[in-house]
Amino acid sequence: MPALLSRLRDILDDRDIITDRAEAEPYLEERRGRFRGESDVIVRPRDVAEVQAVVRACLSEKTSLVPQGGNTGLCGGAVAESGQVIVSLGRLNKVRHLDRANNTMTVEAGCVLADLQIRARDAHRFFPLSLGAEGSCQIGGNLATNAGGINVLRYGNAREQVLGIEAVMPNGELFSDLHGLRKNNTGYDLKQLLIGSEGTLGVITAATLKLYPHPDQSITALAALRDLQSSISFLEYAQSGSGGTLCSFELMPRIGLDFACRHVVGCSDPMTTPHDWYVLLSLQASGDAIDVEILLSRILETAFEAGEITDAVVASSEQQAQDLWKLREGLVEGQRFEGGSIKHDISVPVSKVPEFIDRASETVTQRVPGIRPCPFGHVGDGNIHFNLSQPVEMDGTAFLALWEEINYLVHDQVAELGGSFSAEHGVGISKIDEMYRYKDPTALAIMATIKRALDPDNLFNPGKVIPAPDTDTDTDSR
Numbered sequence: 001m002p003a004l005l006s007r008l009r010d011i012l013d014d015r016d017i018i019t020d021r022a023e024a025e026p027y028l029e030e031r032r033g034r035f036r037g038e039s040d041v042i043v044r045p046r047d048v049a050e051v052q053a054v055v056r057a058c059l060s061e062k063t064s065l066v067p068q069g070g071n072t073g074l075c076g077g078a079v080a081e082s083g084q085v086i087v088s089l090g091r092l093n094k095v096r097h098l099d100r101a102n103n104t105m106t107v108e109a110g111c112v113l114a115d116l117q118i119r120a121r122d123a124h125r126f127f128p129l130s131l132g133a134e135g136s137c138q139i140g141g142n143l144a145t146n147a148g149g150i151n152v153l154r155y156g157n158a159r160e161q162v163l164g165i166e167a168v169m170p171n172g173e174l175f176s177d178l179h180g181l182r183k184n185n186t187g188y189d190l191k192q193l194l195i196g197s198e199g200t201l202g203v204i205t206a207a208t209l210k211l212y213p214h215p216d217q218s219i220t221a222l223a224a225l226r227d228l229q230s231s232i233s234f235l236e237y238a239q240s241g242s243g244g245t246l247c248s249f250e251l252m253p254r255i256g257l258d259f260a261c262r263h264v265v266g267c268s269d270p271m272t273t274p275h276d277w278y279v280l281l282s283l284q285a286s287g288d289a290i291d292v293e294i295l296l297s298r299i300l301e302t303a304f305e306a307g308e309i310t311d312a313v314v315a316s317s318e319q320q321a322q323d324l325w326k327l328r329e330g331l332v333e334g335q336r337f338e339g340g341s342i343k344h345d346i347s348v349p350v351s352k353v354p355e356f357i358d359r360a361s362e363t364v365t366q367r368v369p370g371i372r373p374c375p376f377g378h379v380g381d382g383n384i385h386f387n388l389s390q391p392v393e394m395d396g397t398a399f400l401a402l403w404e405e406i407n408y409l410v411h412d413q414v415a416e417l418g419g420s421f422s423a424e425h426g427v428g429i430s431k432i433d434e435m436y437r438y439k440d441p442t443a444l445a446i447m448a449t450i451k452r453a454l455d456p457d458n459l460f461n462p463g464k465v466i467p468a469p470d471t472d473t474d475t476d477s478r
Helices: 002-011 021-028 048-060 113-122 139-144 190-194 230-241 254-263 292-305 318-338 350-367 396-400 403-416 432-438 441-454
Strands: 041-043 065-068 085-088 095-099 104-108 162-168 174-177 203-210 217-225 246-253 277-285 309-314 345-347 372-378 383-389
Touching (some): 048 085, 174 190, 217 292, 254 277, 277 318, 292 309, 345 403
Parallel strands (some): 065 085
Antiparallel strands (some): 104 203, 217 277
């Protein structure tokens, strides 16, 4: 490491190299507290040339590196071991170009997601990627993990918002493909290889993103469902009746609302009678050809008449809409006050969401009587956050010790229904064993071949996403 440190000091300003333990702490903490980084060196390059130079220095010294954005990941993808170098991209934070006519924005990896949303809005455009950590997560990390969020139903995941990518490859060369083209059939779509690779194939340094007309109409409602199965019928009404304006359709359980109202300031139940299940939905449109208020009214009327919903509250102002969304956000925050929580980020076919929730809830309750399932999330695209709060009388540490066992019980149910154990949070290090257990062996072999071809020395974020070549995991014993 001394030789590498000397080379890094030739490349970077001393202020851009962190070796002090206290100063390094924000880069070593993992958001959920399940893992802890141990890196001895954090570098903060200011431009692409410096990223290239850092990569070449690490390659020369055979030292592995871990790219890091806002460090808001939930699977340990940016956690570094001792002897590894963390490459923080936060100082690559320029918006290089915004083309209103082409509806594109070329941005550097360290730009904070919320800042990009604002920059688009200032140009009377809309960048739809939106998630809970948007005030601190960075676009490079969003792309490296193929982030999802609340607008996937209409706009798709992060990878569907990207037209071009710039990245430093493991040999130090720059892959630059920042075009703003929506049609480009000139061979392999290499950007899609890098998106979702979690820094194992290259360090994303910039991207050209799609923009959309700014939605000057928006309406939000909270609807109480007859039962869980009604969420699917209600979704069909909302999609067919919205004229393509439905952007969010979020499932919320009663226990989640109770957590939010109990612990989070500003959260209160807008309905006089409690219900077991709710859906929070939003419609957005641009221009005056469509009136989203009329569309929502018709959707709710149809669902009421069909008996799929039993009550509804429609926001009549932006503040009321924010209050309804605060319940959705407060559901997550409120769980923290209820003791230990074992979490899952899964997806199944939309039609099978109710079956999954019922089956998985029964399975975990049999294993841990008194466990409190709190399944919520993006039912419109089949992504459910199947979170489990500890039994009230159970010791939190003892409950969290069951994390892996409970994960397998839940993920086995997901696999039986044709789903995925990772919908939008990525794999990182927390789900490596699941890759062995559930991923198609041929797909794993192809991924390993690509990794060896691009990173033969295994220096880019080793141990993440795909199992290490020398790992021997006995999945039959689980």
